[in-house]
Amino acid sequence: MARVLVQEACFDLAAEQARLGEGRVDVGGIAAFTGLCRADDGIAALVLEHYPGMTERALEKIAAEAESRWPLTGCTVIHRVGRILPGEPIVLVLAASRHRSAALEACAFLIDWLKTGAPFWKREEFADGGERWVEARASDDAAAARWAG
Amino acid sequence: MARVLVQEACFDLAAEQARLGEGRVDVGGIAAFTGLCRADDGIAALVLEHYPGMTERALEKIAAEAESRWPLTGCTVIHRVGRILPGEPIVLVLAASRHRSAALEACAFLIDWLKTGAPFWKREEFADGGERWVEARASDDAAAARWAG
Amino acid sequence: MQILYFAWVRQKVGLGQETLELPGDVADVAGLMRHLAGRSPGHAAAFAQAKQIRAAVNQEFCAPNHPLRNGDEVAFFPPVTGG
Amino acid sequence: MQILYFAWVRQKVGLGQETLELPGDVADVAGLMRHLAGRSPGHAAAFAQAKQIRAAVNQEFCAPNHPLRNGDEVAFFPPVTGG
Numbered sequence: 001m002a003r004v005l006v007q008e009a010c011f012d013l014a015a016e017q018a019r020l021g022e023g024r025v026d027v028g029g030i031a032a033f034t035g036l037c038r039a040d041d042g043i044a045a046l047v048l049e050h051y052p053g054m055t056e057r058a059l060e061k062i063a064a065e066a067e068s069r070w071p072l073t074g075c076t077v078i079h080r081v082g083r084i085l086p087g088e089p090i091v092l093v094l095a096a097s098r099h100r101s102a103a104l105e106a107c108a109f110l111i112d113w114l115k116t117g118a119p120f121w122k123r124e125e126f127a128d129g130g131e132r133w134v135e136a137r138a139s140d141d142a143a144a145a146r147w148a149g
Numbered sequence: 150m151a152r153v154l155v156q157e158a159c160f161d162l163a164a165e166q167a168r169l170g171e172g173r174v175d176v177g178g179i180a181a182f183t184g185l186c187r188a189d190d191g192i193a194a195l196v197l198e199h200y201p202g203m204t205e206r207a208l209e210k211i212a213a214e215a216e217s218r219w220p221l222t223g224c225t226v227i228h229r230v231g232r233i234l235p236g237e238p239i240v241l242v243l244a245a246s247r248h249r250s251a252a253l254e255a256c257a258f259l260i261d262w263l264k265t266g267a268p269f270w271k272r273e274e275f276a277d278g279g280e281r282w283v284e285a286r287a288s289d290d291a292a293a294a295r296w297a298g
Numbered sequence: 299m300q301i302l303y304f305a306w307v308r309q310k311v312g313l314g315q316e317t318l319e320l321p322g323d324v325a326d327v328a329g330l331m332r333h334l335a336g337r338s339p340g341h342a343a344a345f346a347q348a349k350q351i352r353a354a355v356n357q358e359f360c361a362p363n364h365p366l367r368n369g370d371e372v373a374f375f376p377p378v379t380g381g
Numbered sequence: 382m383q384i385l386y387f388a389w390v391r392q393k394v395g396l397g398q399e400t401l402e403l404p405g406d407v408a409d410v411a412g413l414m415r416h417l418a419g420r421s422p423g424h425a426a427a428f429a430q431a432k433q434i435r436a437a438v439n440q441e442f443c444a445p446n447h448p449l450r451n452g453d454e455v456a457f458f459p460p461v462t463g464g
């Protein structure tokens with residue numbers, strides 16, 4: 001059963017990774033991806049909005065899909081919402097398995113898929129007071145489409 | 150310039166990841182892979198032997214190759230040697246980049262490549278006092294060959 | 299039915315959510331969008347960009363031809379940009 | 382030249398390293414393996430499995446036909462199993 005969290009608070013990578021290995025000796029590899037807020041074009045902050053209820057359901061569905069495709073011993077998806085500053089983490093995905101290829105592939109799948117399949121929206125706030133909604137990128141759709149079928 | 154370490158001591162994932170993001174706001178993603186010792190078939194410990202000098206050179210070459218293939222903002226390879234117990238980590242690979250795909254691909258490349266391209270040898274020690282050298286696997290050669298050319 | 303708006307759709311409409319009875323002449327998501335566009339200048343501004351709006355019905359992504367019933371929860375928003 | 386042994390090659394030979402002069406009739410890595418096989422029963426046992434042994438010359442992986450010079454550092458070991 002995957003661990004899925006949507007929260008304003010930052011997350012603790014080491015603690016999350018430790019949960020996946022704790023008390024077990026059948027985990028051969030843990031792949032982790034952390035998405036961070038960049039300061040492109042003078043961004044002062046990102047504000048993450050989401051659809052409470054649907055977001056958790058979407059993430060649980062994505063995680064269950066990963067668990068059905070790869071023989072995982074566990075996986076974790078944590079996505080922050082609210083105001084996030086440059087350099088801060090936004091999202092954490094972890095996948096653990098007996099074998100490294102399953103862990104690595106499931107981790108890539110989870111981050112690609114949640115970029116296009118979970119209801120989050122990013123607004124950029126600039127130092128000059130301006131703001132802009134981030135537009136969806138064709139490259140994200142293409143990355144998610146790799147895993148289709 | 151990559152950070153490459155061969156050491157007996159355990160490593161600190163959170164500290165290593167923090168090094169890659171510290172004081173910068175141009176990192177969009179950090180991919181991490183941790184390889185762990187499993188207790189398959191009653192393994193009591195793994196003993197990792199290496200070729201001092203050549204090992205560090207091989208890892209530096211592999212890391213430099215990753216940095217030439219992907220636009221990384223940094224990467225780290227830490228491989229333990231000596232006696233490792235089930236549940237303990239063996240190897241840590243981190244790759245950071247502006248973009249998630251570069252970080253994820255470089256991380257997978259590094260772990261695949263070092264499995265076949267760095268002079269480490271694993272000996273399994275069993276609870277009954279027996280021991281066995283781990284044999285190289287064709288699947289590891291195939292995984293590394295994906296990245297050839 | 300409950301209608302929810304997110305991101306710039308919410309900003310243009312000027313509301314995060316509203317409740318209404320499903321009009322008799324609205325059969326699907328696309329029909330509801332045309333109906334909502336007439337409710338206020340804000341709604342009109344948001345739904346003028348109908349092709350850039352995605353929808354969910356009862357918290358599942360849905361195509362414009364998805365049929366609607368009066369108890370449904372329907373959300374309108376731009377393409378998602380999480381991760 | 383310096384010869385190094387690792388993993389089960391080291392265990393069978395019974396030595397981690399040894400120093401010798403490159404024999405005049407040895408031109409390459411494969412020739413050195415044949416020469417070393419004659420040095421002791423342990424060497425013979427290790428190099429009997431020549432196809433399972435890999436080599437490095439001056440800390441770079443090398444094929445059996447890699448030429449040798451007297452100052453080289455040559456290592457013999459099984460296929461690597463790190464990671």
